[in-house]
Amino acid sequence: MTTTDTKARRSVYLFGPRRTDGSADMKELLGGKGANLAAMAALGLPVPPGCTITTDVCTAFYDNGRRLPDTVRAGVLAALDEIGKDVGAVFGDPDRPLLVSVRSGARASMPGMMDTILNLGLNDRTVEGLAARSGNARFAYDSYRRFIQMYADVVLGVDHSHFEDILENHKNLNGFSLDTDLEADDWRTVIAEYKAVIEAENGAPFPQDTAEQIWGAVTAVFGSWQNARAITYRRLHDIPDAWGTAVTIQAMVFGNMGSTSATGVAFTRNPSTGANELYGEFLVNAQGEDVVAGIRTPQPLTEIARQEAGETAPSLEALMPTVFGELRGIFDSLERGYRDMQDIEFTIQEGKLWMLQTRSGKRTTAAAFKIAVDLVAEGVLTREEAVMRVEPSALDQLLHPTIDPDAEKHVVATGLPASPGAASGEIVFDSDEAEALKSQGREVILVRIETSPEDIHGMHAAAGILTTRGGMTSHAAVVARGMGRPCVCGASALKIDMAAGTMTAGGEVFRKGDLITLDGAAGQVLKGTVAMRQPELSGDFATIMGWADALRTMGVRANADTPTDAATALSFGAEGIGLCRTEHMFFEESRILAVREMICSADEAGRRKALAKILPMQRSDFEQLFEIMGERPVTIRLLDPPLHEFLPHEAREAAVVAKALGITPEKLKARITELHEFNPMLGFRGCRLAIRYPEITEMQARAIFEAAIAAARKTGKAVTPEVMIPLVAYRAEYDLLANVIRDTARTVEAETGAKLTYLIGTMIELPRAALKAAEIASGETGAEFFSFGTNDLTQTCLGLSRDDAAPILASYQEKQIFEVDPFVSIDVDGVGELVSIGTERGRSVKPSLKIGICGEHGGDPRSVAFCHEIGLDYVSCSPFRVPVARLAAAQAAIQKGMSARDKD
């Protein structure tokens, strides 16, 4: 036992052969690295002893203006005493110097983002001790210069080019080509020059006091939590800023002490395929950084791998069979201990094996499925655990073609990764042209400043969509995800000149017909065509998804507007349609004229005449949907967008339309002007359209009900449509339209003699609707289901237009105002509270109320977890996100079950 006081001990956790304070489940406090080292030490594995300064200290460090608390200093010094005892050395002792590494280690792995210092504890005196004890002066001075170089760079902020210049100069002067050509005396000379440049640059000599060294290093590593690289990485990986990093100080071991020394990395299974085979490589007489640096080619660990690779250099299995055997045993016990494939670093110092790190290994999505399924078969994992092991957002990789990671890429511009997948094709700037070229069998990329509902056919024809404006939930993004098309949005560096038919990026001009490739997952626009990998859905995928389906309690539906969408949704495991947007049907070429006629009619009679033309087309749409979906629920939203979206926007087109409608261009223009709005998002749309023109709802309800009857007769299955009224804020709005729908149902029943079963419900997409949910749902005539339209609810709750949000979102994420784009992952604090309020109030008057969400958030794992948490009945998302939602819903159910058990 040490004499460290209790306060300090809580800041510093020891690990080593004699005493280990931490354990594997203390990642929050000790970081991943610290917790895993403690775990390995506790298992009795050969781990160089050390200690970990907690993440709490990191928080205190920043709270105190980047200063290390004094109690921590005492704790660290006490720990260094203990570590020294384990290895028979003393920190700062000239004869038996203890050398340590100082490394960061956050709760989540952030490889290479923060700083590391090796060989700390060396100074002009201890280097002599190291030389004497190792009997290798060259090694000792090489270690010292490496330390000085790293320390100067990381702690003192001296540019590393100075050191490179000095070394290069020395090698040139002496005719050396490799670092290994330098002897101890060479390094002494180099070190003297290093120290001189440090004093000149830094105004103070290189610190000889090893205590000063350790405080400098610890302060620098904590400080690196807030370097630009780390901040960016956290933003990209949704790692909260508040977590902080731990710092681990560990006795150094050396893989570069001759031919019986080595260093290596290994995965306990193949991280690429998931196959249960040892996978790794090593270098003789090298330090860990040499393996990573790629200067020498590492050798495979196993004989099999060596043979498969046709490698002549011996495997570790052949070279050091004893150590290899020990290593294999450790691998097995680590995998069993952690119950997961491990990513391991080890060093062999003069024949003795040291374990430096173990952690769950990163893997491809395919490997994740295979490993999880195998571990269940091996009896290591339960099905629940296996389901928890696959990252839902990684499924996108599996469901879409992706850019070959080895392919050469020329990035032309970067935008938002709006819809995953990759596609190559010719540039087209016009939707009609996209359709025409596609019909000739050519692959095209539709390039637009932004898209509108009039581009649907072009987007459908295109292999990928690129816009220069708009965010993750812009029209282009939403539609592309729904269609499963790769899409890059808001690539604002691109300038499109429609008239000239060119797109310019950083001085490079692309013309119509030029080939480009979109990487929708990375948000990149690439020049030419690029090699891709096709998705492969393995049997393991189906196995895990089957388990997930059995484990989840929340339903998963798809947003699907067309029979194609519906069929795709079913193939991805959707249990129903949560949102069928009827307006998409209105934009089809054959229908738009009748829709425009309706909009331009002077009176109800005129509108009814036009609606009568639309009725059979709309009915046939619904009939096909119902036939595909059978008894599964289908939620159909009544007409939602502002009417001006259906009218032509360009003068030339307007003239053609006016002629077709038999009205003067002036009259058409007048109607367009009349319908113009400053803020269409907050304008004449949703139920407001039908409050003014109830005959639209009447037509749509009739189409739905007639189609339901026809489909039921054809398939023999009971069809129960769910008719959804959009943009309700007042119960009276709901009642007015619900009455129209019910009246229409009665009329259709009377006409056909059939008996209809159906539900009427509403989107909850305005704050007022969430607040008044009890009123909207109350009573027999109240809403029978709610579907939270979290896209619009986010726009109104935050006062942020998704079409205009892109530049705002960028600066907000950069300034850490929010951690994730609220249009991608639900803003739990704000929008989430409205969803909770709406759910509670709705169910308070109608416990049976069916509640789901149908915004873009329905396919986002975090948001799915939130929906499960507050007890929604289902989520609905675009067809390609259905597997993501199924898996996320299962994980949410498992997690909730686990935390419930934890509480017991």
Added chain:
Amino acid sequence: MTTTDTKARRSVYLFGPRRTDGSADMKELLGGKGANLAAMAALGLPVPPGCTITTDVCTAFYDNGRRLPDTVRAGVLAALDEIGKDVGAVFGDPDRPLLVSVRSGARASMPGMMDTILNLGLNDRTVEGLAARSGNARFAYDSYRRFIQMYADVVLGVDHSHFEDILENHKNLNGFSLDTDLEADDWRTVIAEYKAVIEAENGAPFPQDTAEQIWGAVTAVFGSWQNARAITYRRLHDIPDAWGTAVTIQAMVFGNMGSTSATGVAFTRNPSTGANELYGEFLVNAQGEDVVAGIRTPQPLTEIARQEAGETAPSLEALMPTVFGELRGIFDSLERGYRDMQDIEFTIQEGKLWMLQTRSGKRTTAAAFKIAVDLVAEGVLTREEAVMRVEPSALDQLLHPTIDPDAEKHVVATGLPASPGAASGEIVFDSDEAEALKSQGREVILVRIETSPEDIHGMHAAAGILTTRGGMTSHAAVVARGMGRPCVCGASALKIDMAAGTMTAGGEVFRKGDLITLDGAAGQVLKGTVAMRQPELSGDFATIMGWADALRTMGVRANADTPTDAATALSFGAEGIGLCRTEHMFFEESRILAVREMICSADEAGRRKALAKILPMQRSDFEQLFEIMGERPVTIRLLDPPLHEFLPHEAREAAVVAKALGITPEKLKARITELHEFNPMLGFRGCRLAIRYPEITEMQARAIFEAAIAAARKTGKAVTPEVMIPLVAYRAEYDLLANVIRDTARTVEAETGAKLTYLIGTMIELPRAALKAAEIASGETGAEFFSFGTNDLTQTCLGLSRDDAAPILASYQEKQIFEVDPFVSIDVDGVGELVSIGTERGRSVKPSLKIGICGEHGGDPRSVAFCHEIGLDYVSCSPFRVPVARLAAAQAAIQKGMSARDKD
């Protein structure tokens, strides 16, 4: 006592000489008329006996598909028995028939909006009894035919033109010119023809069963609650639909039974001036409807009035001195009893006085002030009661010129009554021209499709503003109210042709320079100039406002952007500025170029250069404001509108601006395009601007602080600016800008050696901000005050753009989806809940948090009452609404005190 069962008795309340069930305070249940008749009967006044069917029955009537509950029928029949006993008659009895009137009577007076039936109980047999008992067959048959005519029209729906034709025909055939020329036999003939046409039109004979008559009449009167007239009236007067009407059945008395009979109406004081003098008129040998119909000229009640009017026909005082004396006594006791000026109807039947109705009399606003002050002086009212007697919204009448009610008007078009007052002037279509003409001393009306911030100077120059688009809170409306200019908005029937310089309304073409008049209170556009009345603020006004100020507990501030606004606000009694919109200062001709330079700068250095030019101008604005306001609080909102509002919108202007800025027109156009937004309301504005360009906040904070120091030095008063950050949704936004403001304050303090005191706070105008109020206010660095921006909060909570709302609001009010425009009076259920939540949560972490509202609702009496109810510290409204808010705040305080006492 009757035998009526308890259930029925609760639906029907008797009044009369022997028994009265109701009282004056039962208006909710018995309606105004029923409660007042009961009160008069209880006072022992000569009221014809009757009964009132409650408003609950009206509700039940509509709930049961417009059917009268059976229990009510039993109650009414029992009541008719009692009424008959009082007057010695029996309902339906051929010898001693009881005749009754059936009238509506809602909680609030709705004169003439619902139906009335008189003389009910007459049929072919009872008419003979009436003739025999009255000894006046002519009277009896005339009464019968009047009844038939009224009943057929109201209950049976037979067009009244049929009856007019028959009567006209009969008079022509017999050479009669007046109705009084017809004798009993004539009426018999007419009656036969009346009955024939009813049977022909209605398919059934006129009902002879008096019970059938009474059910028909009661049903029709209840039904008239939902006629179009009544619905419109309720909408205009904010009377809830759910109140329903009561129905009063009362024994008939007749003022048309010869020269000792008469009928009249009276006010106990002059309703026009408020003078304490009996005011009224009467007709001998006439029924009440004759007085109203205006066929004969009524005579004055008093001798003084007769002499003043130079009338020769005798006064009632002279003609029937005994009755007059009785009447004067009753008037006094009614005024004392009701403690208010009364509007009274009476009938004299053969020398006997009958009181038919009393109610608080309608009066002009000036009269309301005088009567209230006089009644306090007379010891009738307390000051609290006097303050309650003036309708705050009626103050507008007093504060602005109004159209002379007697003037002849030619209404050209109707829009929204966006800003009160009236003005005449020449039509101009352009703001620059408005300014130019005004500078020549000409009065102009600015006519625009809509206005934008660029029109401020034109609006200021104009005597009135007319737009064809936009709602009650459109830019034009808000600015006009702030400036006190009359404004008619959204007059959509007007077509403006800018190019031609014409405005067309219903075929009539108006050109630039043509004279029109706006009636801002009525929302009317009138042709030519129209006579007006100038506002007169009497001493009574000051008296009541003084009482109100002493009684209210909530502060009243003004929204004021300029020194002129601030001075006006002070003169109207504002206690501070609750909202100074800094952007209005940016639009001034001398500054806009620097603002545009700032917006078009490529980098921060360029922006800072432009901001340096704006700084002295902005500082001088604030200095003037602070000098005027002295120690009173001044809340200054940082720049809020989207930047594109500051850029030129037309190509021609853009070219000029580009030249002035020294950039290419292409570059300016590119910046305009870049800043274009689909939904600017939800876009790059508010604090989002300053998050991206913190140097704007820095400049504004510096201008505020330097001005505060300068003004304090000049006036010797402590200036405490309140700096307000707009459109906050996240605490992090608030912190980023609050830090800029605090840093700037420290810098200015260091530079000047002065010590600043100031507050930093935020608008709460997004649902998320209301929900996260605790987070935003918490801690020392959290917001120190909140100001609810209820305009934007309404837009986001309801998802309704105020600029686009006009057509939606119209159809929503028509369809009774909401009772009042939510932009005029706060939507208590939805927006109000967010304000409550924000207030509670903010104060939960900071009990001292100062909270107000600064939306347009701050000047709306209902909204002011709501703000008082939830405990806000102040409301802020446009200067001209300040007296309205002061009065409303006092009334809210009094009302809350009263209801608190009621609960004790």
